[in-house]
Amino acid sequence: MKRVFRFIGKLILGLILFSIFMVLVYKWVPVPFTPLMAIRYFEHPDEKISHDWVPSEEISDNLKLAVIASEDQNFPKHNGFDYEAIQKAMEENKKGKRVRGASTISQQTAKNVFLWQQRSWFRKGLEVYFTFWIELLWSKERILEVYLNSIEMGKGVYGAEAAAQSWFGKSAENLTAYEAAAIAAVLPNPREYRANPASNYIRGRQSWIVRQMRNLGTINLSE
Numbered sequence: 184m185k186r187v188f189r190f191i192g193k194l195i196l197g198l199i200l201f202s203i204f205m206v207l208v209y210k211w212v213p214v215p216f217t218p219l220m221a222i223r224y225f226e227h228p229d230e231k232i233s234h235d236w237v238p239s240e241e242i243s244d245n246l247k248l249a250v251i252a253s254e255d256q257n258f259p260k261h262n263g264f265d266y267e268a269i270q271k272a273m274e275e276n277k278k279g280k281r282v283r284g285a286s287t288i289s290q291q292t293a294k295n296v297f298l299w300q301q302r303s304w305f306r307k308g309l310e311v312y313f314t315f316w317i318e319l320l321w322s323k324e325r326i327l328e329v330y331l332n333s334i335e336m337g338k339g340v341y342g343a344e345a346a347a348q349s350w351f352g353k354s355a356e357n358l359t360a361y362e363a364a365a366i367a368a369v370l371p372n373p374r375e376y377r378a379n380p381a382s383n384y385i386r387g388r389q390s391w392i393v394r395q396m397r398n399l400g401t402i403n404l405s406e
Contacts, residue, residue: 202297206316209296210325217333218299220341230338233345239328242343242355245363247327248402252395253367253388255288258327259404263289263318264311290314292330323404331355335373336366350378364392 213236220232251258257265265287286294293313298306317326336346343355346366351358358366362378368388369376376385 202313203316205297206313206320209329210321214296214329214333217295217341218297219295219335222299223335223339227339232339232341233349234341235344235348236332236342237344237355239324239331240356242328242331243347243358243363244401245360245396246331246343246347246355246358246366248396248399249360249363249367249392250288250331250370251327251402252399253364253392254291254370256395256399258288259323259402261287261289263287263314287314288330289318289326291334292326293317295333295335296329327404334370336369337373337378340373346378360393360396361389364389364396367392 215236216234220234223230224232255265257268268287290310294300294306294310297313298309321329332342332344335341336343337349340346340349343366347353347355347358347362350366351362353362365378365381365385368381368385369378376382378385381389
């Protein structure tokens with residue numbers, strides 16, 4: 184039994200060290216492929232995957248501001264977890280209102296890069312684990328860069344550059360505020376919503392996001 188427990192202990196330690204090593208690698212190295220891309224490939228083998236990694240400086244500030252405005256307005260300030268948003272979500276869910284999530288951009292990045300999409304307490308625990316490490320080892324600028332290059336933004340469309348080309352026929356660095364807001368508007372359900380041409384619902388979200396962008400103004404991620 185001692186050998187079994189020793190083996191299990193070594194295995195767990197090895198997995199922990201390997202996970203930290205991968206977080207360190209992706210601190211500098213572009214993420215070439217994500218678990219979700221693999222899942223989508225097997226779910227939809229005929230669907231072409233568009234994914235072109237671009238550095239942060241080649242992504243429009245409009246898109247950076249749009250996703251922060253729509254997904255996680257406290258991103259520059261929190262440590263990976265927005266406790267105020269979590270509290271509000273718990274209160275609304277207890278009242279029987281539409282289930283509201285409270286995942287931050289950091290949590291979504293951890294899930295997109297290292298994990299799978301299925302909802303379970305085990306996967307959520309791993310998400311917390313990886314969120315802790317990327318917040319500790321990466322800068323906010325790096326987290327946002329990886330997020331914008333990895334997230335699903337349409338059917339077979341992953342990352343800012345592929346989304347800009349797919350939806351508007353231009354590079355990510357040239358997106359206008361309204362185009363960026365349209366892309367951010369589809370993120371809750373990118374396989375069902377379209378950024379262009381947009382439905383009335385997406386146009387409504389787009390207008391709301393633009394207003395939030397104006398309220399937020401410029402974002403300083405260096406603090």
